[in-house]
Amino acid sequence: MWILREIRQRGGVVGFHDFMELALYHSEHGYYASKKYPWGRDGDYLTAPTASGWYGATWAGFLTDLAARAGARCRLFDLAAGDGSFVASVLDGLGERAVDVLAGVTAVERSTALRARAGARLADAAVGVEITAIVEARSADPAVIHASELYDAMPVHRVEQTPEGLMELVVAVEAGGLEWRRRAADPELIRYFDEHGVQLADGQIAEVNPAAEQFHREMLEEAGEGIVLVLDYGYDAASLYNPRGRRHGSLVSYRRHRVGRDLLDSPGEQDLTAHVNWDDLRRAAADCLWEEIALMPLAEFLVRAGIGERVDEAGYGMEAELDADTVTARQEIKRLLDPEGMGSDLKVLIQGRGELGRIAKEILCEPL
Numbered sequence: 001m002w003i004l005r006e007i008r009q010r011g012g013v014v015g016f017h018d019f020m021e022l023a024l025y026h027s028e029h030g031y032y033a034s035k036k037y038p039w040g041r042d043g044d045y046l047t048a049p050t051a052s053g054w055y056g057a058t059w060a061g062f063l064t065d066l067a068a069r070a071g072a073r074c075r076l077f078d079l080a081a082g083d084g085s086f087v088a089s090v091l092d093g094l095g096e097r098a099v100d101v102l103a104g105v106t107a108v109e110r111s112t113a114l115r116a117r118a119g120a121r122l123a124d125a126a127v128g129v130e131i132t133a134i135v136e137a138r139s140a141d142p143a144v145i146h147a148s149e150l151y152d153a154m155p156v157h158r159v160e161q162t163p164e165g166l167m168e169l170v171v172a173v174e175a176g177g178l179e180w181r182r183r184a185a186d187p188e189l190i191r192y193f194d195e196h197g198v199q200l201a202d203g204q205i206a207e208v209n210p211a212a213e214q215f216h217r218e219m220l221e222e223a224g225e226g227i228v229l230v231l232d233y234g235y236d237a238a239s240l241y242n243p244r245g246r247r248h249g250s251l252v253s254y255r256r257h258r259v260g261r262d263l264l265d266s267p268g269e270q271d272l273t274a275h276v277n278w279d280d281l282r283r284a285a286a287d288c289l290w291e292e293i294a295l296m297p298l299a300e301f302l303v304r305a306g307i308g309e310r311v312d313e314a315g316y317g318m319e320a321e322l323d324a325d326t327v328t329a330r331q332e333i334k335r336l337l338d339p340e341g342m343g344s345d346l347k348v349l350i351q352g353r354g355e356l357g358r359i360a361k362e363i364l365c366e367p368l
């Protein structure tokens, strides 16, 4: 197996972080490098932008409102742009208004294969779309940054609290296969829990992504001001690391819409994902003097951002005739708003700085 070779080249043992990095992002065999289509109904999992075009259509209305109140066109940054689904559906929703609302779009995607897909998909966009591998959030126009399931796709360290102290769970090549081992945790990981005021219980397993805070800070610093909306699965540190809630951590695999716990199985063929610690992103924002505008469930965000109005405009509202199109549209909307699923499990963290932050607060935080 390719990954045995890679781990042997690194001495036969790697931290889980490096294993996850290889499994997801190896340039040839990694999950996101492969040519197959990882998400959507025929893939392994659904995200909000790939579950339904209504997510992007709602964003189109939100961006129109933002630009009108700001009296200026915005630049939309889509971090972890995947195959360009989100940007395509926003531009679709904006239609001819796109040139009045957006000064341009920057789609940031790490995977070369997905950047190529996004490029092909967005080649005829009505506004200039730049597709890049590296976040460059600097913009002369008000910046609106969107990141759907970026942070939960970043490699994490995996640790276990034991009577001997905090241990790191590592992956070793043994007898032609992969197995778990433990080694004393790096001081950086011990410091992480100290700084978040977290004490894990004996036997508790947890994940840590120290890169999230740094990534977020650099991105906010570079943007200077604007708004950022992070859509992801996450908790604050106290809940994420509560031994009663998640004694075995939040890391899971996804394959054909089934959740798995065998994280070492078939590297490169299944997705691996861990929940976000919202406090990492809050600390980054506080350092850069960005304000937290809200943290709300996806369903609430969509309602506040105007999904109801978009549905009425498209003729699928209460008065609509119950034909096949209306039923399909309503099913998709129900999936996004589902209080037993995506609508409440996915959260949107909204942070802002400057005039656009004030406007976003006005739009998204007024009493319902």
Ligand SMILES: C[S@@+](CC[C@H](N)C(=O)[O-])C[C@H]1O[C@@H](n2cnc3c(N)ncnc32)[C@H](O)[C@@H]1O
Residues within 6 Å of the ligand: 032, 039, 047, 048, 049, 050, 079, 080, 081, 082, 083, 085, 108, 109, 110, 111, 114, 133, 147, 148, 149, 150, 153, 154
């Ligand atoms: C779970 S998918 C989400 C895709 C899309 N945002 C959506 O919601 O449908 C995660 C994506 O993040 C990308 N990614 C991970 N780390 C990244 C980084 N540092 N910069 C840009 N993209 C990244 C992966 O290549 C992958 O396409």
